[in-house]
Amino acid sequence: MRKLLCILSALLLLLSSCAAPAASDSEFDNALYMASNLNRNVAAAEDGFFFTQDRYVYYVPYDTMEPRALCAKPNCLHDAETDEQRKALCNARLDSVQTAECLFYDGGALYTLTAETDGGQITRVLTRISADGAERKTVYRFDRQPQQEEFGGGTYMALHRGYCYWSGTQLDADQQAESGLWRVALDGKRQAEYLGEPVWDGCTLTPLHLRAVGERLFFLSPLASTGEPMVPFSFDPAARSTARLFDTGRPVSAGSCIPWNGGLFCAMIPLDERDPENPLSFAAHGYTASADGGDVQELPGSFNGDYIADDRYLYVLLPAALAAMQPDAVPLRILDAGGERLRCDLAAEVPGYRSLCVLRDAVLILYEDAGGPGICWFAKSDIETGSLRILPLTR
Numbered sequence: 001m002r003k004l005l006c007i008l009s010a011l012l013l014l015l016s017s018c019a020a021p022a023a024s025d026s027e028f029d030n031a032l033y034m035a036s037n038l039n040r041n042v043a044a045a046e047d048g049f050f051f052t053q054d055r056y057v058y059y060v061p062y063d064t065m066e067p068r069a070l071c072a073k074p075n076c077l078h079d080a081e082t083d084e085q086r087k088a089l090c091n092a093r094l095d096s097v098q099t100a101e102c103l104f105y106d107g108g109a110l111y112t113l114t115a116e117t118d119g120g121q122i123t124r125v126l127t128r129i130s131a132d133g134a135e136r137k138t139v140y141r142f143d144r145q146p147q148q149e150e151f152g153g154g155t156y157m158a159l160h161r162g163y164c165y166w167s168g169t170q171l172d173a174d175q176q177a178e179s180g181l182w183r184v185a186l187d188g189k190r191q192a193e194y195l196g197e198p199v200w201d202g203c204t205l206t207p208l209h210l211r212a213v214g215e216r217l218f219f220l221s222p223l224a225s226t227g228e229p230m231v232p233f234s235f236d237p238a239a240r241s242t243a244r245l246f247d248t249g250r251p252v253s254a255g256s257c258i259p260w261n262g263g264l265f266c267a268m269i270p271l272d273e274r275d276p277e278n279p280l281s282f283a284a285h286g287y288t289a290s291a292d293g294g295d296v297q298e299l300p301g302s303f304n305g306d307y308i309a310d311d312r313y314l315y316v317l318l319p320a321a322l323a324a325m326q327p328d329a330v331p332l333r334i335l336d337a338g339g340e341r342l343r344c345d346l347a348a349e350v351p352g353y354r355s356l357c358v359l360r361d362a363v364l365i366l367y368e369d370a371g372g373p374g375i376c377w378f379a380k381s382d383i384e385t386g387s388l389r390i391l392p393l394t395r
Contacts, residue, residue, distance in 0.1 A: 106159050158210045
């Protein structure tokens with residue numbers, strides 16, 4: 001049952017969305033910006049953003065929206081190189097990226113998870129890359145993970161204000177397992193710090209879909225030992241205290257929360273509306289709440305698929321893979337505090353659309369079609385006109 005709930009949660013965030021911090025350290029800049037999700041391969045910086053594609057890292061300045069390989073070596077052909085030995089010399093090349101890529105930006109540097117393989121044993125490594133791509137340094141090796149433990153590049157990790165937080169299990173010096181929340185400083189000078197197991201009302205929690213908002217971590221967890229229902233919580237790393245957020249009034253099988261409009265937006269799948277014989281047929285309900293989990297209100301419509309927010313808009317995308325199973329659903333909806341502002345059918349212009357990334361002045365649409373992965377975008381100013389001009393970025 002626990003695995004099924006995790007699969008449902010992953011489907012709700014299918015190939016989920018991403019964003020990254022602007023120059024200031026405001027509450028919004030450090031909200032969902034530092035959360036990791038499946039295939040999070042875009043990270044925004046002050047004047048542009050980075051992304052990975054086909055194991056190369058690219059930088060795109062906002063003023064030109066033209067990608068360039070993150071390598072300043074003279075005479076390097078970057079992604080046009082055909083010689084395998086020369087490929088490895090390109091600063092933009094990542095040869096050991098995990099299948100679920102992840103990319104973060106924090107404090108002027110990039111962070112990603114790479115892998116070391118020794119005799120079939122894979123050790124995930126948090127690696128820092130300088131903003132020009134020239135230097136790489138190991139921040140932390142996750143070599144204390146039990147063999148079966150799932151970690152890295154998924155829904156259990158968040159980079160936020162100089163730390164990498166994650167939910168999982170590590171072995172101590174006596175090979176005893178310690179489960180719960182952890183963090184390690186991004187300066188790479190300290191060992192991992194165990195924050196303990198979140199507990200609420202005598203129940204030990206299993207944090208899923210970790211998010212960092214302000215000074216707190218937000219996550220969902222099964223409340224009962226059976227794995228049902230899922231409940232949103234927050235955790236204060238300084239006080240090591242856990243707080244339960246709002247209650248929808250009905251059992252929830254899966255969901256996730258993101259910050260929006262100075263509070264929270266949460267999409268939840270009610271347990272009594274899920275077809276046990278068809279896990280892909282579900283309807284996520286949308287709720288808004290204040291930052292402390294109060295003043296809960298349900299929004300009209302369905303919130304299946306991928307959703308992301310900035311300081312004004314909430315973007316809801318039903319990926320093409322799910323849209324094919326729900327032909328009456330609208331692929332892209334954009335809402336503000338007053339309700340729905342725009343809806344758009346992306347199928348004709350962007351075949352294989354799968355997720356969104358919110359930048360300062362633009363929104364990226366990540367897609368994958370017969371030609372492979374690609375990225376296109378539209379300006380946020382288009383939302384006011386009610387018509388999106390979708391422009392190519394790659395391919």
